[in-house]
Amino acid sequence: MKYFEKRSSRIAAAISSVVAAVGMVTTLTCVSATIAHCAEEVNLAPPGLLEAVGSDLTAANAYKKSPPWKIGFSLPGTSNTWLVQMTEEARLEAGVHPEIGEFLVTNSNYSAQKQVADIEDLLTKNVDAIILSPVSPPAVTPVIEKAAERGIPVIVFIGRADTDKYAVQLRGGGEPFGKFGGDFLVKQLKGRGVIWMFRGVPGIPEETDRYNGAMSALKGTDIKIGVEVWGEWNYAKSKQICENLALSGKPVDGIWFSGAEMTRACIDVFRDLKKPFVPMTGESNNGFLRAWKENGIQAIASVWPPAFGPAAVRTAVALLQGRQLHRNYFSAPAPITSATFDQWFQPDVGDAFWLGSTLPDEKLKEMFPRAK
Structure with missing residues (x-):
């Protein structure tokens, strides 16, 4: 069972109170009879944190590949605790998929030039998928398109792409x-x-x-x-x-x-x-x-959920399994207000913890102990 499926009931209740979602977010049903294949239901994030938008779908089996897989994960930087937690949640998610043989994380330190070089290096290592949070959308366009030409799916998350050659985009609101x-x-x-x-x-x-x-x-x-x-x-x-x-x-x-x-x-x-x-x-x-x-x-x-990281990993896994997804997802949960405060705040968890997480209670308290 994946981490997000065992997450805190308190957080789940909080999310449910501010969105009209039921169950885990899934791809939407077909909107037109002319669409040959409906997007399959794929659990990406806890309810209300990430919603499929539009009717544009990936092609069935377009990126299917036999495991073990090598997946690249290109970060813009790690200058704050949100990025650190999001990356750790992505690593944990990769670890529960035995099909992932290697999970290669790069950090561009907010340099667009370094990020391009990092992705070029991932391509030379013959990765099977690239997960990318762009420092500069125009700068990474050529490498996204190069990967697409080679049949390598690029999942753009948190940021946005200036090209339509990505496989799936998980946009932050x-x-x-x-x-x-x-x-x-x-x-x-x-x-x-x-x-x-x-x-x-x-x-x-x-x-x-x-x-x-x-x-x-x-x-x-x-x-x-x-x-x-x-x-x-x-x-x-x-x-x-x-x-x-x-x-x-x-x-x-x-x-x-x-x-x-x-x-x-x-x-x-x-x-x-x-x-x-x-x-x-x-x-x-x-x-x-x-x-x-x-x-x-x-x-x-x-609410800016670190669940973006594991959601991007699940997206890569689904594509490499040959499953069909929506190409665009968007995150804009309702904010925490004084009226919903108690449903979100975790008094027994440390201050470095970011809500909108996929971590189960036991892992959460291990990673973010409350200072005595």
Whole structure:
């Protein structure tokens, strides 16, 4: 049984409360009688975290290959605990499929040039499938197309592709993520005031999408952006930036964040300086939820599930088994609010844990023990 099938009943109940999904997400039924083969039902993620979109399907048996398989997994970077957890969940998922002989993980350190070189190297190693989270969609287009020419399926996840030569794309809802936070601040500030904006890593497509989503929420309001900084989804860097801003006396009525590590940093700064808390946006990180509760701040948390990693592995497995899938999936779960907080927060689990996970309780507590 795969890890996600034994996951926490608390998280499953929380997800069920915010989506109208029943059971694990599966591919959709045929929408036209002209489609020769319906996409098979394939369990990719817990309910509500990933939904099939559109009617475009992979061809039946297009990538079928006898095991053992060699699968490449190309990361944009590992600069935060979300990426670390997501990658570990992907490794664990690969480990429960005996058909996977090798699972090769590369880290581009947010360099598009290095990522292209990494993928070229994976191709020379004759991988059977490539799982790719692009640093720069245009930069990886040639290697995606080269893999497609060789009949190697490329699964693009988290980010997006600038070519249609991928096999399957698992898109993250960056714009909804950002808009949830922007809408929250508009409501909290009654449409007027000054906010700070903490952005992620420059140039990463999902970061840009999150920012664009926030800006769409602010459009037409009297909310002004007093400061816009790059915290790079990093706690230490964001803490220093936030401390400098707080000590500068720059006005702030609310803060929008592109990621929860940056939110936790600012919460710690405001608490340590005894500065009154303002409404802040966050993300589905257990440490952020704990800080939210302990400090009594007004907040919201967009959900960015580490379940993306294992879902991408399951996608590769299904394709190599010859199964037919939808080509496009999308993730935009409803955010965590004060009304749903208790259904998500895990008080007995450590702060580094990210919700929307596939880990069963026993593995979760082993990997993320609560500090005494």
